[in-house]
Amino acid sequence: MKKHLKVALVGNPNTGKSTLFNALTGLNQKVGNFPGVTVDKKTGACTLNSEQQATIIDLPGTYSLYPKSKDEGIVLDVLANPANEWHPDVVVFIADATNLKRNLLLYTQVADLKIPVIVALNIMDLAKRSHIKIKVDELAAKLGVRVVPISARKDEGIAELKQAIAESGEFALQVDTLDFDELGIQNTLTAIQQKLAIAQPYVALQVAHNYRQLNFLKPEQQEYIQQLLAETAFESKGLQAQETLARYSFINEVLFDTLIIPLQIDQETYSNRIDHILTHRVWGFVIFMGVLFTIFQSIFAWSEYPMSLIESLFIWMGDTAHQFLPAGALTNLLVDGVLAGLSGVLVFIPQIAILFAFIAVLEDTGYMARVTFMMDRIMRKVGLNGKSVVPMIGGLACAVPSIMSTRNIENWKDRIITIMVTPLVSCSARLPIYTLLIALVVPDYRVWGLFNLQGLALMSMYLLSMLSAVLVAWVMKYLIKARERGYFIMELPVYRMPRWDNVALTMYEKVKAFVLEAGKVIIAISVILWVLASYGPPAKFKAIDEKFDSAAYTTQYSPEKIDQLKASEKLENSFAGMLGKSIEPAIKPLGFDWKIGIALITSFAAREVFVGTMATLYSVDGDASRMESVKERMAEVRNPETGNLVFTLPVAFSLMIFYAYAMQCMSTLAVVYRETKSWKWPITQFVYMTAMAYVASLVVYQILK
Amino acid sequence: MKNVKTKLSQLAPGESGIIKEFTDLEMSVKLMEMGCLPGESIQVERIAPLGDPIAVTVSGYQLSLRKQEASTIILQ
Numbered sequence: 001m002k003k004h005l006k007v008a009l010v011g012n013p014n015t016g017k018s019t020l021f022n023a024l025t026g027l028n029q030k031v032g033n034f035p036g037v038t039v040d041k042k043t044g045a046c047t048l049n050s051e052q053q054a055t056i057i058d059l060p061g062t063y064s065l066y067p068k069s070k071d072e073g074i075v076l077d078v079l080a081n082p083a084n085e086w087h088p089d090v091v092v093f094i095a096d097a098t099n100l101k102r103n104l105l106l107y108t109q110v111a112d113l114k115i116p117v118i119v120a121l122n123i124m125d126l127a128k129r130s131h132i133k134i135k136v137d138e139l140a141a142k143l144g145v146r147v148v149p150i151s152a153r154k155d156e157g158i159a160e161l162k163q164a165i166a167e168s169g170e171f172a173l174q175v176d177t178l179d180f181d182e183l184g185i186q187n188t189l190t191a192i193q194q195k196l197a198i199a200q201p202y203v204a205l206q207v208a209h210n211y212r213q214l215n216f217l218k219p220e221q222q223e224y225i226q227q228l229l230a231e232t233a234f235e236s237k238g239l240q241a242q243e244t245l246a247r248y249s250f251i252n253e254v255l256f257d258t259l260i261i262p263l264q265i266d267q268e269t270y271s272n273r274i275d276h277i278l279t280h281r282v283w284g285f286v287i288f289m290g291v292l293f294t295i296f297q298s299i300f301a302w303s304e305y306p307m308s309l310i311e312s313l314f315i316w317m318g319d320t321a322h323q324f325l326p327a328g329a330l331t332n333l334l335v336d337g338v339l340a341g342l343s344g345v346l347v348f349i350p351q352i353a354i355l356f357a358f359i360a361v362l363e364d365t366g367y368m369a370r371v372t373f374m375m376d377r378i379m380r381k382v383g384l385n386g387k388s389v390v391p392m393i394g395g396l397a398c399a400v401p402s403i404m405s406t407r408n409i410e411n412w413k414d415r416i417i418t419i420m421v422t423p424l425v426s427c428s429a430r431l432p433i434y435t436l437l438i439a440l441v442v443p444d445y446r447v448w449g450l451f452n453l454q455g456l457a458l459m460s461m462y463l464l465s466m467l468s469a470v471l472v473a474w475v476m477k478y479l480i481k482a483r484e485r486g487y488f489i490m491e492l493p494v495y496r497m498p499r500w501d502n503v504a505l506t507m508y509e510k511v512k513a514f515v516l517e518a519g520k521v522i523i524a525i526s527v528i529l530w531v532l533a534s535y536g537p538p539a540k541f542k543a544i545d546e547k548f549d550s551a552a553y554t555t556q557y558s559p560e561k562i563d564q565l566k567a568s569e570k571l572e573n574s575f576a577g578m579l580g581k582s583i584e585p586a587i588k589p590l591g592f593d594w595k596i597g598i599a600l601i602t603s604f605a606a607r608e609v610f611v612g613t614m615a616t617l618y619s620v621d622g623d624a625s626r627m628e629s630v631k632e633r634m635a636e637v638r639n640p641e642t643g644n645l646v647f648t649l650p651v652a653f654s655l656m657i658f659y660a661y662a663m664q665c666m667s668t669l670a671v672v673y674r675e676t677k678s679w680k681w682p683i684t685q686f687v688y689m690t691a692m693a694y695v696a697s698l699v700v701y702q703i704l705k
Numbered sequence: 706m707k708n709v710k711t712k713l714s715q716l717a718p719g720e721s722g723i724i725k726e727f728t729d730l731e732m733s734v735k736l737m738e739m740g741c742l743p744g745e746s747i748q749v750e751r752i753a754p755l756g757d758p759i760a761v762t763v764s765g766y767q768l769s770l771r772k773q774e775a776s777t778i779i780l781q
Contacts, residue, residue, distance in 0.1 A: 099740075102739065241734050241737065245737070261765070374753055376753065377758070487732075487735055488769070491769075492760055
């Protein structure tokens with residue numbers, strides 16, 4: 001049995017790297033995290049031949065080893081540090097055969113790190129179609145590496161590539177691609193090599209350029225390098241430019257007689273023809289709006305059935321468990337706390353799966369790059385990215401999958417701002433609250449015989465949410481510091497058919513990531529909320545039980561009515577109820593009483609819980625999910641002290657505004673934590689949104705009062 | 706002959722030029738990594754519907770960049 005090999009896939013974006021990764025590993029993949037960055041770490045097992053196994057790691061696509069973002073920096077971190085857990089024995093460099101020159105730039109950088117390299121020449125089918133000829137054997141001889149032509153999409157050449165990996169030696173055989181003497185910094189490099197015990201001069205050069213970002217350097221080493229660079233007047237950007245030019249002249253020499261590109265015939269490519277329509281000044285936007293509308297409708301409509309299926313399944317499971325398990329605190333915790341929390345996690349699966357199916361198709365076909373191209377101008381003005389449009393429209397259905405989808409926004413600042421404002425967009429969970437409150441206080445009346453007043457009120461809430469998101473993004477543009485210089489320079493890949501297996505895999509991976517990572521937080525919070533709402537001071541709870549067991553009640557009311565009254569009184573006296581009462585002074589200026597306070601606390605689990613809590617608090621007859629009965633009951637509720645109606649127009653609007661802005665969704669917070677890898681952003685989001693909700697509700701209530 | 710166009714950002718769709726040099730050192734590294742090299746021919750394919758960014762063809766593939774970024778590319 002030979003050594004178990006670690007193989008890293010390195011290459012430019014849009015070269016079919018993930019397709020190759022899937023072809024090599026099949027479904028034996030694991031998605032994990034690189035520390036400190038938001039790119040997924042994908043690893044997988046690959047059987048090379050009957051006696052050899054390899055672990056493949058898919059590194060983020062990049063154009064150069066010089067990182068332009070923290071995510072790209074991971075490539076250098078893994079490749080330049082032999083002590084890194086993922087430092088490979090072999091690099092498989094995947095190069096796009098239709099664009100060899102630019103692809104080889106990164107190759108030369110990787111080659112000079114002196115890790116054994118194999119070049120996989122991908123998209124050979126497309127290259128042949130465009131009459132590009134590559135003399136593979138000559139190219140291999142000139143570079144001193146194995147070059148394997150493949151077509152990852154068609155599964156061609158994969159066996160040969162596996163064979164090449166299995167046969168790869170321990171030593172790097174590739175020729176040097178850079179003459180370090182030309183850069184004139186020999187002394188600096190030697191000093192770094194000696195001090196840090198680095199064998200390769202190019203590793204030393206990369207360390208000199210990127211020492212601040214490399215995680216494996218110790219603070220004193222960084223300090224040493226900083227001092228050394230200052231003494232030797234090391235001019236980082238100029239040297240990078242010089243190096244890049246030198247590398248291209250090497251590449252030109254290599255490709256001079258190995259690459260034959262036909263003279264550009266004056267004929268438009270099919271991709272260009274498609275672009276004439278898809279980025280047209282009128283049709284481009286019309287089609288894009290159509291695409292957004294389709295996505296939105298699908299998340300809304302297609303997910304409804306599976307979502308209610310999941311919910312009823314859990315309700316059935318809960319009922320069954322209550323029937324067969326011994327009654328008691330443990331069963332209650334298991335069923336009403338944990339099981340309900342699990343249901344709250346799994347119910348998001350349909351929405352996540354549907355949104356990511358669309359996003360995978362948009363990315364795969366190359367359309368997403370055109371969206372960015374078309375929308376950049378407007379979105380940039382407010383601090384967002386062209387790609388922010390998709391998550392924000394998705395936010396109309398649900399912020400959870402939308403925030404997960406911000407991952408394809410490369411620029412860190414743009415991504416953070418998009419994450420921060422997406423929950424402001426009016427999601428479907430706010431809809432039951434809006435419809436309930438609007439039906440309660442806005443008359444069903446037509447204005448000019450055309451507009452329904454209730455419809456207008458609802459539409460205003462949606463417009464308000466969009467406007468607020470844009471406004472907050474604009475403010476955040478000035479508040480959040482950029483982590484890296486923002487470039488827009490972006491490849492517009494040629495249009496291709498989506499790979500349906502990739503679409504399915506993306507759906508599966510996103511659902512899995514959500515359930516496993518955000519799910520934990522959601523279940524934990526829902527258990528806490530459940531405990532708060534179902535337990536209170538024991539003496540008080542005992543007294544309530546005794547009160548409703550007494551003959552005064554059992555003779556007068558039906559058992560159902562007693563259960564309702566009991567549930568209502570228990571909620572009032574639970575810890576959540578006590579909390580609701582204790583925040584009453586703070587929310588009184590907004591027009592809210594302590595009962596609304598309780599609903600605010602319980603609906604932190606999810607906004608729609610508001611309706612259920614109202615039903616319990618006001619002991620609504622019949623099924624609590626029947627909104628009509630909740631509405632009727634709420635319409636007649638009076639304040640016991642003043643005798644006035646509780647849900648007046650100012651209160652209802654103040655409450656709607658509060659739900660429009662407040663971060664009343666633990667699932668969103670959990671997913672923001674997962675996507676930003678830090679509690680700083682979800683907490684910031686919670687604080688700013690709650691503050692905004694408070695102030696806006698205060699203003700609305702005080703004006704309307 | 707009208708005014709000589711020297712920056713990539715001044716070209717109209719369909720027009721092309723040859724890259725001579727860059728005015729922004731840091732940007733030039735990124736541009737060269739993406740295939741915009743001195744001596745390469747570069748053609749403006751189209752301008753985004755809202756006037757910015759632009760799409761160009763350079764060394765056999767399409768690139769999109771903002772006008773401000775394109776203005777750092779000096780043509781021969």
